[in-house]
Amino acid sequence: MPTIGHELTHGFDDEGRQFDAQGNLRNWWRKADGKEFEKRARCISDQYSKYVIIDDIKINGKLTLGEDVADLGGLIQARRAWKEGAKGGKLAPIDGPTPDQRFFVGYGQSWCGSLRDEEKRPRATVDPHSSDRYRANGVVRNMPEFQEAFHCQTGARMAPEERCRVVVKRSLAVGGRGMGAFEEAWPTFRRSDPRGTLCRRCSGCSSS
Numbered sequence: 001m002p003t004i005g006h007e008l009t010h011g012f013d014d015e016g017r018q019f020d021a022q023g024n025l026r027n028w029w030r031k032a033d034g035k036e037f038e039k040r041a042r043c044i045s046d047q048y049s050k051y052v053i054i055d056d057i058k059i060n061g062k063l064t065l066g067e068d069v070a071d072l073g074g075l076i077q078a079r080r081a082w083k084e085g086a087k088g089g090k091l092a093p094i095d096g097p098t099p100d101q102r103f104f105v106g107y108g109q110s111w112c113g114s115l116r117d118e119e120k121r122p123r124a125t126v127d128p129h130s131s132d133r134y135r136a137n138g139v140v141r142n143m144p145e146f147q148e149a150f151h152c153q154t155g156a157r158m159a160p161e162e163r164c165r166v167v168v169k170r171s172l173a174v175g176g177r178g179m180g181a182f183e184e185a186w187p188t189f190r191r192s193d194p195r196g197t198l199c200r201r202c203s204g205c206s207s208s
């Protein structure tokens with residue numbers, strides 16, 4: 001589900017803006033929309049640009065912007081779809097973790113992997129995707145739902161006071177083409193405030 005949401009979000013980001021409804025290479029955004037997107041999306045590129053890949057090499061947040069936006073939009077949509085699909089059913093903790101915790105653990109597991117240092121260096125400059133670690137941690141730290149699921153204290157590394165958010169309206173999930181759909185579904189960004197202070201501790205809250 002996160003991958004489907006990821007690809008849907010691409011239709012409305014700095015990559016999808018370059019292709020019209022017929023798939024032709026044609027920027028279909030108004031100039032002002034492009035400018036506004038860049039302004040609002042800066043929250044995400046600033047966040048990822050601080051992450052170290054190896055030695056003193058950091059993520060190029062401008063290069064990975066579209067993918068980072070799609071990762072966040074994708075997980076938000078996946079969670080929404082899961083919640084709707086599970087409505088009315090009975091979900092119980094299994095072996096300890098609650099259903100909400102398992103949702104995020106499952107997402108994290110999808111990014112388990114290992115790369116040699118020799119591979120990390122060139123990828124840092126040419127790969128438009130962030131490294132696996134941050135495709136997991138960089139995303140969930142922006143979701144108050146993660147903080148709630150793991151009872152992270154506000155201010156913990158994975159539950160910062162200021163988050164970046166991709167707000168995707170429901171119409172994106174049911175499709176639609178052209179500028180009308182764009183105006184309806186355009187993901188918007190905002191810096192969000194924490195949803196109050198949660199007090200219980202969680203070992204995963206201080207990941208980096």
Ligand SMILES: [Zn+2]
Nearest residue numbers: 006010067070
């Ligand atoms: Zn992508």
